[in-house]
Amino acid sequence: MKENAPGVSQNGGTPPEAVLAIPQTKQGAVARLVTIFGSLGITGDKRVHYVFDAGDSDYREIVRPGDRPLDSIARSVPAAAWYEREIHDQYGIEFVGQPDPRPLIFHDNWPDAVHPMVDPVDDVPWSNREYRFLQVEGEGIAEVAVGPVHAGVIEPGHFRFSVVGDTVLHLELRHFYTHKGTEKLFEGSSVAAAAMLAESVSGDNCFAHAACYSQAVENAYGIDIPARASAIRLIGLELERLVCHISDVGGLCTDVGFGVAAAYAARIKESLLQASSQCCGTRYWRGIAAPGGLRFDFDSSKVFALSQCVAQAHRDFSDLARLILETPSIQNRFETAGILSLKAARDLAVVGVVARASGMDLDVRRNHPYGRYGLYQFEVPVTHYGDVMARAKIRIAEAAISARLIQETAAALPEGSVSVPILVQGEVRSSSAVESPRGELYYWLEARDGKLTRCHIKSPSFQNWPAMPPAVAGNIIADFPLINKSFNLSYSGCDR
């Protein structure tokens, strides 16, 4: 078994294609868009990389030259819209026919002419551009502006609702308040050190980011990590999923005023974080995954203790979940709220729990197995209702599967070393995908002599945020926090 599929991208060196032929699946459908991003060739020529998933074991990558304007694919592949706007902001590449040419990641304070991936960024002047929200016109229509600072311990972002009475006609998102220029910060960093930057892309999914980044480096240099490191990574990834799903179900209870159940979920979550702290000295598994394996070995007895805590947390959580789902007021609030149709889900190429709750059967762990996932049989829960209840049920089902995978792995933890040295030399390009708690996370990187020259992060949140407006439209505005929580997207992961 290959430890680190999906493998090295093949076409970094092939000449760019002038016309984009969007790949198709075996059934003749348009392939799912994974990501689009820009890069610079060695002579400074701009390139645009399109990555698709056509249902094969590897992703399909197509590279086009970006020095002249490109035709936008956003009208036929709506999921491309935000990517094209991001690439325009970063590289100044024009997309002809882009339905929404407004800036995305930079706000009014950023000058039009500065594109940080190609221009110098020392002392960028403060500018005062105008941003126009979409206007919904008609009798009785009111606008409600929310954010960027929200009421609660939440990340910043702006929501502009156009409502008639209580009903939301249209929701416009304006995000990227937490944009920190992370992709640019990767450039020039050593491949070994950048894992800690990956950990700070989205703090609650830090281990998935570190593992995905490390896997991309390992793919680049053709390295297989030791079985023990791979097994411990699997435990970390599944634990992160378990913690997130428990936390999200608790958060849903908070948003419908079911405080007792929310506190109960918070208690189970905290027990897992404290067990992690006992096991490896960090509550969220920061500073553990690194290119080549793990930074240090784990004490097998402590891993066993963690697995026992997971077993207890699983028992407590399944009991709680059953009680939550049997509560009529919960059923009343969760069912039919925030329906995301299968068509909208496919058009926007959503991933993760959101996709599986709307009938898209995809999971990187099964479709593109990496690490030790190929060794396990596990179910991928899918349902077609697409409402808050569907997303809650998927999370509950997945939490049980994660708990089982952790216990099975901990019970048969391979012996041996946890790290192999990597000889970082030459020019390399590679990619890697991981099923993070929010869905498909994809890293693409390019390095010369051990220094990163480009690192692109496709975060599941960036992919899923555009699916929020169609899910919210038609609901009452008071249900928005609940629908938002059921998606549970990261602002920082999206904004980077």
Add this chain to the structure above:
Amino acid sequence: MILDVIVRSLRQRDRLIPVEALLGNCDGSRMPDVVAELLTPAIAEKLLEVCPTAAFGIEEHEGHRCLQLSYGQCIGCGKCMEAGQGSVIAAQRFDWCGVAKPETVRSWDIDARAEITPHVPSPEQARGQIHSLLQRALNIRQLDAGSCNGCEMEITALTNPYYDLERFGIHFVASPKHADMLLVTGPVTRNMADAVRATYEAVPAPKLVIAVGACGCSGGVFAGSHAIVGAVDAVIPVDGYIPGCPPTPAMLAAGILAVLRRRIAK
């Protein structure tokens, strides 16, 4: 149904962590401590080299070479512990939560192998100190200025049954206009700078501000990015700093109480 949930909760044992066990506790934070007896000039140089956020520095002090450690910059990555040959260990106790900026930096005389103005752990009068804070309420507004959401996760944990910050009369509020204190996380991004200033303006006096986490204290791993303005104190005045990446709930609780205590002592 709901009664079943309540019955199950009542059956649970009490998880509340007593205040004495919270103060100084840094389990799970990976914050470093220096064993001064083992310091050598070569090790000190090595620490500077391996630290990804330049938390270590070497300065001349009265003719002696001194190793400095700025906790506000430390992300707890553990590189110094790997390179320090035993001279850097995981801190068993951490008392630099909620302190003023100069106090976030510790110094050791490398030649004399001793800490300059060594830290004396505060006497274990925690409960008494907390009693002096009671009969008061503190309303906190958390403000994310661009964080990765790691700090938010730990701040949220403050309200769980283990930490239960409400027992101290401390309450998270939805509006800055209701707040006594801002708990600011993250480096301040360009896109959030105006909102951070506006939020600060909206808080009624006396406005207490705590910068939370390595990013809030110093910019952390994002220091120097074109898309950030800087640490929290680059934009608004800060009363206390809570280091960590992210700080654990115990460190957050200790830091909030420390800033409150200083304020009341004034």
